[in-house]
Amino acid sequence: xxxxxxxxPGMVLGAINQPLVSIxxxxxxxxxxxxxxxxxxxWVYSRFSNQDEMAALKPKxxxxxxxxxxxxxxxxxxxxxxxxxxxxxxxxxxLALGPALLAGVPVLFVLVWISNAYGVIMPPAGSKVxxxxxxxxxxxxxxxxxxxxxxxxxxxxxxxxxxxxxxPGATTSATLITARGEEIxxxxxxxxxxxxxxxxxxxxxxxxxxxxLPPDSAAEAVYLGLPKKxxxxxxxxxxxxxxxxxxxxxxxxxxxLKFYWRIH
Numbered sequence: 001x002x003x004x005x006x007x008x009p010g011m012v013l014g015a016i017n018q019p020l021v022s023i024x025x026x027x028x029x030x031x032x033x034x035x036x037x038x039x040x041x042x043w044v045y046s047r048f049s050n051q052d053e054m055a056a057l058k059p060k061x062x063x064x065x066x067x068x069x070x071x072x073x074x075x076x077x078x079x080x081x082x083x084x085x086x087x088x089x090x091x092x093x094x095l096a097l098g099p100a101l102l103a104g105v106p107v108l109f110v111l112v113w114i115s116n117a118y119g120v121i122m123p124p125a126g127s128k129v130x131x132x133x134x135x136x137x138x139x140x141x142x143x144x145x146x147x148x149x150x151x152x153x154x155x156x157x158x159x160x161x162x163x164x165x166x167x168p169g170a171t172t173s174a175t176l177i178t179a180r181g182e183e184i185x186x187x188x189x190x191x192x193x194x195x196x197x198x199x200x201x202x203x204x205x206x207x208x209x210x211x212x213l214p215p216d217s218a219a220e221a222v223y224l225g226l227p228k229k230x231x232x233x234x235x236x237x238x239x240x241x242x243x244x245x246x247x248x249x250x251x252x253x254x255x256x257l258k259f260y261w262r263i264h
Contacts, residue, residue, distance in 0.1 A: 004207040010113030017117065027231045027245065030118060033110055034246045038253025040106035046263045049099035054092060054264035061088045107250070116209050118242035120192045120226040125169030130154070130225035132162040133176070133184065136198075139218040142179060149174035176222070184219045197221035 003010075013033075020029045064085045071078055123129055132155070135141050141161050145151075148168065155162035168174045168188060176184040185196055193210035198220060203212070213219055230240040238244065257263070 002203070002207045002211065004203055004205045006109060006112045006205050007207050009109040010116070013110065013113045014117065026118070026229075030114075030231055030242055030245055031249055033114060034249035035253045037107050037110050037246075038250050038257060041103040041250075042254055042257040042261065042263060044106060045099045045103035046261060048102055049264075050095055051264055054095050057088055057092050057095075058264065061085070061092065064088060112206055114242060114246065116191070116193075118229050118231070120194050120224075121229050122188055122192050123167045123227055125167060125172075127167045128164050129167045130162060130164055131176075131187070132160055132223040132225075133219050134160040134221045134223070136218055136220045140179070144176060144178050144184070147175045147177055148172065178218050182218055184217060185213065185222050187224070189224075192226050193224070194226060195221055195223050 017029065017033075020032065024032075064081060068078075068081050068085060071081060133141070133144070141156070144161065146163060146165055149166045151163040151165040151174075153161065154164050165174060165187075170188075173186050173188065175186045178184060189196060189210035191209035193208055196208065196210045196213060198215055198217060199212040210224075213222070228237075228241050231242050231245045232240045234240075235244075
């Protein structure tokens with residue numbers, strides 16, 4: 001796997017995750033990562049924010065806001081109160097901004113890793129999988145063929161082409177080949193991913209676990225309709241993946257710690 005800068009902490013997270021999934025159901029393991037993320041982000045925020053100054057600002061802001069709500073004079077007398085209110089609110093925002101951005105770093109590392117670990121999975125051998133190719137500029141899509149599997153052409157247009165293929169097993173593979181014999185992609189990839197594309201600038205930060213197409217490839221991207229890993233056995237499809245459970249528990253955990261630790 002070609003890792004980006006934000007992928008390296010995932011090696012440690014993956015090593016910790018392996019013994020956890022061997023003894024606990026995956027939804028509970030995901031809940032552990034969500035609650036750990038909430039603890040890390042709130043600890044970092046409380047550690048690096050000026051809690052004393054933020055606590056001192058709160059009664060001042062409330063006092064100014066009370067004056068504003070009770071004010072019954074001319075507009076000239078209102079302007080200093082508005083100015084003071086904006087000044088205090090701006091100070092509060094600036095005090096919170098830096099620590100809030102810093103507190104998001106642990107969550108960012110976990111998200112990069114967890115989206116790969118709990119995103120999509122390899123389908124069983126013989127499953128019907130939709131594969132869509134987006135052609136590179138000036139590429140000719142006519143007469144592209146799949147070798148090593150049965151493939152049914154389902155969609156074709158100027159931008160790309162889609163097939164429904166029989167997914168190969170662990171010991172077999174299938175290759176998409178152009179009319180000129182150029183190999184575009186071999187499936188299954190080494191690791192599951194929803195898309196294989198040409199390398200982009202942002203892959204310096206976040207790598208694609210399935211690798212990349214060559215820069216001179218006739219395809220710009222190949223989208224693989226791999227099944228999503230389900231964390232919840234109920235609800236609509238958007239609820240069943242990792243993101244819903246992770247973010248709900250992350251928010252609940254963060255709010256709970258905010259009140260418990262009395263963080264401003």
